[in-house]
Amino acid sequence: MGLPMRFLSPRPAVKNHGHPHTIKLKLHDMGQLFNSMDPSPFIEKDLDDDAEEFIVSWAQEISSDAPIRLRVYLEQWPAEAPQDLIRTAVRNYFAHRARITNLEFKGLLKQGRTSLFIGLGFLSVCLVLSKVLLGSDTGTWAAVAREGLTIAGWVAMWRPMQIYL
Numbered sequence: 001m002g003l004p005m006r007f008l009s010p011r012p013a014v015k016n017h018g019h020p021h022t023i024k025l026k027l028h029d030m031g032q033l034f035n036s037m038d039p040s041p042f043i044e045k046d047l048d049d050d051a052e053e054f055i056v057s058w059a060q061e062i063s064s065d066a067p068i069r070l071r072v073y074l075e076q077w078p079a080e081a082p083q084d085l086i087r088t089a090v091r092n093y094f095a096h097r098a099r100i101t102n103l104e105f106k107g108l109l110k111q112g113r114t115s116l117f118i119g120l121g122f123l124s125v126c127l128v129l130s131k132v133l134l135g136s137d138t139g140t141w142a143a144v145a146r147e148g149l150t151i152a153g154w155v156a157m158w159r160p161m162q163i164y165l
Contacts, residue, residue, distance in 0.1 A: 021062045022069045023055055029076040033086065047093050112163035119157040126153030 027033060035046040047055075059068055072086055130149040134142045 021066055022071050023058045024071045024073065025051060025054070026073040027075070030072075030074060030078055030082050030086065033072065034089070047090070052093075108163060112160055115163065116157075116160035119160045122156040123153035126150065126156075 025033070033048060033051050035048050046052075055070065062068055070090060074082065126149040130146045134146045134149075
């Protein structure tokens with residue numbers, strides 16, 4: 001990876017063009033910001049894992065509706081001015097990450113609906129079997145079987161409840 005990144009902790013800046021929060025990264029060169037294993041051009045590259053983790057962790061501590069500025073300091077300035085390239089690459093990366101997260105969330109909700117229907121069906125079958133097969137029997141084994149079927153039905157509801165709660 002080369003030289004280590006130095007992260008400067010963000011501190012609220014004086015209101016500057018609507019950006020009260022600035023996250024600062026000090027890098028040796030622009031390549032440290034990006035994942036070196038990604039062969040894509042810079043504007044499509046993944047961010048370096050450490051840089052991403054740092055940016056996201058500090059951004060999570062700031063109110064979700066507050067504007068955030070990312071300021072990158074480079075010790076070694078490239079031949080071409082990197083401001084637009086870095087700005088575009090970071091925006092593209094986080095926009096892509098937001099789309100992926102949204103798709104994952106929709107997939108989780110779909111899985112939750114499917115699990116809910118299966119769980120409700122299984123719970124219903126267990127409760128019906130409990131009433132039909134063991135409804136009036138008062139023996140010990142009948143009570144154990146009745147409770148076992150009830151518990152099994154509710155255990156089937158575990159995953160949908162976990163997803164939705």
